[in-house]
Amino acid sequence: MRSLSKVILGLSLLVLLLTASIEARRRRKKVHKISLNRDTDHAKLLKNLQTQTTALKTKLNVASTANATASSSSSSSSSSSSSSNGIEALINAYNTEYSGNITIGSQSFKILLDTASANLWVPSSQCTDSVCLKHNRYNSSKSTTYVANGTSFQIQYATEGSNQVILSGFLSTDTLGIGGLKVKSQTFSEITSLPTSVFNKSNFDGILGLGFPNIAIDGVTPPIQNLIAQKLIDEPIFALILNRNGSASSASNGGQLILGGTDPTLYSGCLTYVPLSQVGYWQFTVTSIVLGSNGKSLCSQCEAILDVGTSLIVAPSAALATINQQLGITAANLLNGIYTIDCNKTSTLPDLILTIARKDFVLPASSYILQYGSTCVSGFTSLHEGGQDVSSVDGVDYSNLWILGDVFLGSFYVEFDVGYKRVALAPKVSN
Numbered sequence: 001m002r003s004l005s006k007v008i009l010g011l012s013l014l015v016l017l018l019t020a021s022i023e024a025r026r027r028r029k030k031v032h033k034i035s036l037n038r039d040t041d042h043a044k045l046l047k048n049l050q051t052q053t054t055a056l057k058t059k060l061n062v063a064s065t066a067n068a069t070a071s072s073s074s075s076s077s078s079s080s081s082s083s084s085n086g087i088e089a090l091i092n093a094y095n096t097e098y099s100g101n102i103t104i105g106s107q108s109f110k111i112l113l114d115t116a117s118a119n120l121w122v123p124s125s126q127c128t129d130s131v132c133l134k135h136n137r138y139n140s141s142k143s144t145t146y147v148a149n150g151t152s153f154q155i156q157y158a159t160e161g162s163n164q165v166i167l168s169g170f171l172s173t174d175t176l177g178i179g180g181l182k183v184k185s186q187t188f189s190e191i192t193s194l195p196t197s198v199f200n201k202s203n204f205d206g207i208l209g210l211g212f213p214n215i216a217i218d219g220v221t222p223p224i225q226n227l228i229a230q231k232l233i234d235e236p237i238f239a240l241i242l243n244r245n246g247s248a249s250s251a252s253n254g255g256q257l258i259l260g261g262t263d264p265t266l267y268s269g270c271l272t273y274v275p276l277s278q279v280g281y282w283q284f285t286v287t288s289i290v291l292g293s294n295g296k297s298l299c300s301q302c303e304a305i306l307d308v309g310t311s312l313i314v315a316p317s318a319a320l321a322t323i324n325q326q327l328g329i330t331a332a333n334l335l336n337g338i339y340t341i342d343c344n345k346t347s348t349l350p351d352l353i354l355t356i357a358r359k360d361f362v363l364p365a366s367s368y369i370l371q372y373g374s375t376c377v378s379g380f381t382s383l384h385e386g387g388q389d390v391s392s393v394d395g396v397d398y399s400n401l402w403i404l405g406d407v408f409l410g411s412f413y414v415e416f417d418v419g420y421k422r423v424a425l426a427p428k429v430s431n
């Protein structure tokens with residue numbers, strides 16, 4: 001139960017999202033990168049933003065319309081120096097969803113990256129519902145490396161309001177291919193019951209959790225821990241660089257997931273190291289958050305998690321109210337949990353300043369406002385609009401929790417240090 005309740009929170013964040021140095025060393029060492037591709041069909045995204053009724057549906061329709069035609073030019077990404085280790089191109093859908101290709105056995109899947117959960121799951125060939133038929137399904141009979149497990153598995157997606165989306169299935173074990181690496185004996189979940197309301201339209205098959213083992217359902221060892229245990233990577237770290245639309249010169253490079261190393265050419269200045277305040281999510285204490293250097297305090301010694309599975313920045317509702325007031329956003333701007341804002345105002349809006357480990361991390365309005373054609377969307381939301389925040393999970397008070405999703409991660413180079421249980425942040429070198 002413990003891990004289940006935690007994962008419920010993690011997945012609710014995912015679903016809400018409108019729903020993952022040493023240069024000389026890196027060349028020699030086992031550093032693996034996955035490149036992220038970009039998709040830019042904003043008119044479709046906007047249409048979906050305007051027609052959906054819940055944040056959950058909004059998120060998944062974002063996914064469904066993300067016409068993620070993977071670019072074949074992805075090999076031009078900046079990760080060429082580790083090409084001997086294999087590079088995969090992944091997809092950035094609308095700056096709100098970062099996913100990539102993996103293999104299980106020899107079967108291919110497109111998985112969403114999620115740092116707020118710790119299980120890997122894909123649909124099972126045993127599921128013959130139409131919703132499953134829309135996705136790649138794992139067929140164990142076709143795999144020579146399959147090992148049966150059979151333990152039952154269940155995971156819940158909390159949605160806004162009372163909707164509960166439950167996925168269920170069972171555990172299996174096979175070889176996982178990711179970033180050119182082959183993880184042996186990776187236990188994952190074959191999903192036999194996939195809710196249509198949600199997955200009819202998702203453009204990814206499954207989810208890859210990059211959180212810690214203590215939040216993994218059924219005590220399954222997550223892929224990162226297996227990569228480390230099997231010595232497939234040199235250092236127990238991974239890094240995430242999420243490229244954003246708008247500043248890119250190379251449209252094919254949506255970012256990278258670097259497994260087992262770090263790449264100082266991708267950030268400027270020094271990394272700021274922050275110890276995790278709690279292990280499970282990638283959670284740490286933020287000293288303060290303000291909007292504009294003279295703005296009201298939005299956070300003082302608050303807790304935050306880094307979540308690539310969440311698109312926006314999720315703030316406690318009181319902080320969100322203050323943010324909206326400062327941005328001139330009213331209830332009239334609310335569209336299904338997403339706030340619109342006049343694009344013309346973007347240039348006049350203050351910076352968001354997060355003080356973390358005595359260092360200021362600055363997000364200009366151009367980063368926290370998402371532009372889709374002539375419509376702009378605020379990068380801030382809260383977990384339960386007009387209702388209660390998630391206040392307590394597992395006895396831990398989350399009423400003050402900030403979820404720093406893709407809107408935040410997109411501006412920084414972030415190293416996730418599994419070994420030292422810390423994160424390291426630096427401004428990203430613009431792509």
Ligand SMILES: *[C@@H]1O[C@H](CO)[C@@H](O)[C@H](O)[C@H]1NC(C)=O
Pocket residue numbers: 067069
């Ligand atoms: C996806 O994009 C490609 C290239 O931009 C286009 O040819 C194709 O028709 C699009 N598919 C859908 C379903 O919109």
Ligand SMILES: *[C@@H]1O[C@H](CO)[C@@H](O)[C@H](O)[C@H]1NC(C)=O
Pocket residue numbers: 037070071074088089090091101108110
């Ligand atoms: C991902 O896999 C799909 C299906 O096999 C393939 O068409 C696509 O090119 C791949 N995309 C990337 C970015 O690797």
Ligand SMILES: *[C@@H]1O[C@H](CO)[C@@H](O)[C@H](O)[C@H]1NC(C)=O
Pocket residue numbers: 125126139140141142
């Ligand atoms: C799974 O693979 C086996 C062996 O190739 C095949 O006979 C079976 O029809 C497949 N099952 C599904 C549901 O595709």
Ligand SMILES: *[C@@H]1O[C@H](CO)[C@@H](O)[C@H](O)[C@H]1NC(C)=O
Pocket residue numbers: 196197200
């Ligand atoms: C799922 O998509 C199919 C078309 O691809 C549609 O016929 C069906 O009604 C959809 N189901 C739901 C619950 O949206």
Ligand SMILES: *[C@@H]1O[C@H](CO)[C@@H](O)[C@H](O)[C@H]1NC(C)=O
Pocket residue numbers: 148149150151171187218219220221
């Ligand atoms: C199934 O996997 C779980 C998690 O890795 C493990 O604890 C359990 O022993 C496995 N069961 C079998 C029958 O292999």
Ligand SMILES: *[C@@H]1O[C@H](CO)[C@@H](O)[C@H](O)[C@H]1NC(C)=O
Pocket residue numbers: 342344
């Ligand atoms: C925004 O600015 C453009 C050109 O500067 C103008 O045409 C448009 O009407 C403005 N939009 C609003 C909502 O003020």
Ligand SMILES: *[C@@H]1O[C@H](CO)[C@@H](O)[C@H](O)[C@H]1NC(C)=O
Pocket residue numbers: 040042094095245246370371372373
């Ligand atoms: C992406 O770039 C295009 C063209 O540069 C622009 O029209 C669009 O508004 C941008 N969207 C986002 C989300 O930045």
